[in-house]
Amino acid sequence: MQVTETKAEGLKREIEIVVPASDLEARLQTRLFEAKDKVQLKGFRPGKVPVGHLRKMYGKSLMAEIVNQILNETPGSIIAERKERAAMRPEIAMSEDEAEAEKVLSGGTDFKFTLSYETLPDFEVKDTSGIKIERPIVEVSDEEVDEQVERIAENARTYEEKDGAAEKGDKVTIDFVGKIDGEPFEGGAAEDSDLVIGSGRFIPGFEEQLIGKKKGDETVVEVTFPEDYGAAHLAGKAASFETKVKAVQGPTETAIDDETAKKLGLESLDKLKEIVRDQIQSQYGLATRQKVKRQLLDALDKDYDFALPEKLVEAEFDNIWNQVQRELTESGKTFEDEDTTEEKARADYRRLAERRVRLGLVLSEIGEKAGVEVGEEEMQRALFEQMRRYPGQEQEILKMFQENPDAIQSIRAPLYEEKVVDHLLAQVDVTDKTVTKDELMAEDEAEDGVAAGA
CATH class of the missing domain: 3.30.70.1050 (Trigger factor ribosome-binding domain)
Structure with missing residues (x-):
């Protein structure tokens, strides 16, 4: 040869x-x-x-x-x-x-x-000990726990039949048919639909028009869909809902005590508060992780500058661009609605694709030199989680992953990335800083993950 x-x-x-x-x-x-x-x-x-x-x-x-x-x-x-x-x-x-x-x-x-x-580019892995990370921490207050417990109790509230007109806080059972320009539209009808007045579940202005209605009353509710409504073909449209009230129920008193906790399957109110606090802390922990990871990736991005494989960048750009196009189509928006142009958006997303590819290569090289591995048990757990998302199709999903190396890589990549990030966070200088909830949850300008393009 x-x-x-x-x-x-x-x-x-x-x-x-x-x-x-x-x-x-x-x-x-x-x-x-x-x-x-x-x-x-x-x-x-x-x-x-x-x-x-x-x-x-x-x-x-x-x-x-x-x-x-x-x-x-x-x-x-x-x-x-x-x-x-x-x-x-x-x-x-x-x-x-x-x-x-x-x-x-x-x-x-x-x-x-x-x-x-x-070929993949050759580059030297740089020392990361000088990277400084500020880890934002939110302390969960008793007031926040109490507010969440009250919401849980509110959701668990029971209702009983009442005579007279519906008031804010009452639950009504209704049938309705929505029409635009006199014609019914898809998804605009339901029977025996339960609605708590004031919950904000329906289109703005809908629930308020049911106040004062009694069991057996029929009415036409006139509303206008918000301009940013999820279904583009309905956004901004005026609609009429022919509505029949089939039942009116008033809320029962709900106390925040041990009995309420026991109705939820817990032993006491203290146990309920403990679980709620852990859940809130877990949510904040995820946000903290993303902030810390973003700082780390930003620092790495500044430290490395090397030639990138064009086809790898192109493939990542195509993935990003296709997702952007789908989101615009689903929302019925254009680039002008987002205060940009297609040309500028393409340039911005290509830079994002380059960042993802570069960081993916850097993390891969760091992980390889550090001996980072994703174990078989970790892969099995992740695969099982993927299968759980498709009830009734578990065997088809399993076969797809078994026969498709790229699909398996889509599971392994984010696991590997997180383990490399953990490895790096153990080396860099991390300082905790107490912040407010709003500061923690404020969105960054760009996403944090690189696994999609790694």
Whole structure:
């Protein structure tokens, strides 16, 4: 096999491979002799089929198998011999001339093909001990716990039938049919729908128009969908809902005490408050983690500047851009609505794609040098969580992951990323700072994760 490098520009490589016809013939002869003792043909005793006859019947199909084996095995072995790492799967190009292909399969000419790929860049992992991180911490107050407990108790409140008109805080059971310009619209009708007046579940202005209505009353509720309503075809539209009140129920008194906690399956009010505090702290902990991770990634992004594989960046940009396009379509918005232009948005998202790829490569290199690994048990737990998201389709999801290496990588990548981040946080200078809830929950200008493009 002859291997010749025909291009080495930056990270781009092009390799020409020539497999001599003599090598192909040697492999074919081996295959034919292996098949000789296995093939059973009418008129021949087992193991006595002449090799020439086998070649006449199966030569081209066996040669096609040999060619496919070469195409499958050669790229990886050549790249490994060159001590390079391909950024993506190499592209293979060969002659599309049918006559040329026929000569190869007949053993009459050399088999030639070309590998094109980009290598992963080489760079030195830098010292991270000088990175300083400020970890925002929110202390959960008793007042916040009490407010959450009150909301839980409110949600667990029971209602009982009442005479008279509906008031704010009452629960009404209604049938309704929504119409725009006199025509019913999809998703605008329901029967036996329960609604607590004042809960804000329905379109603004809807619930208030039910105040004063009694069981059996029929009314037309006139509302206008908000301009930013999720369904673009309804946003800003005036609608009429033909509504019938089928029941009116008033709320029962709900005390914040041990009995309320026991109705929720807990032993006491103190236990309920303990669980609520832990839940709030966990929510804040997730936000804290994201803030800390963002600072770490920003620091790494400033420390590294190296050439990136163009195709890797392009693939990440395509992922981001497709998501942006879907979100705009679903919301019915345009780039102008977001105070930008498509050209500027493309430039911004390409920079984001470059950041993701760069940080993904940096984290991968740091993790490799530190011996970070994702264990089989961790992968199994993550896979199980993925399967749980699709009840009734667990086996199909499992098969998809088993047969698709890219799908498995989509599970492994974020796990690996978080473990590398943990490794780095143990090395950098982290200082806690108490902040308010609003300061902690304020959104950053860009996302934190890089796993999607790592």
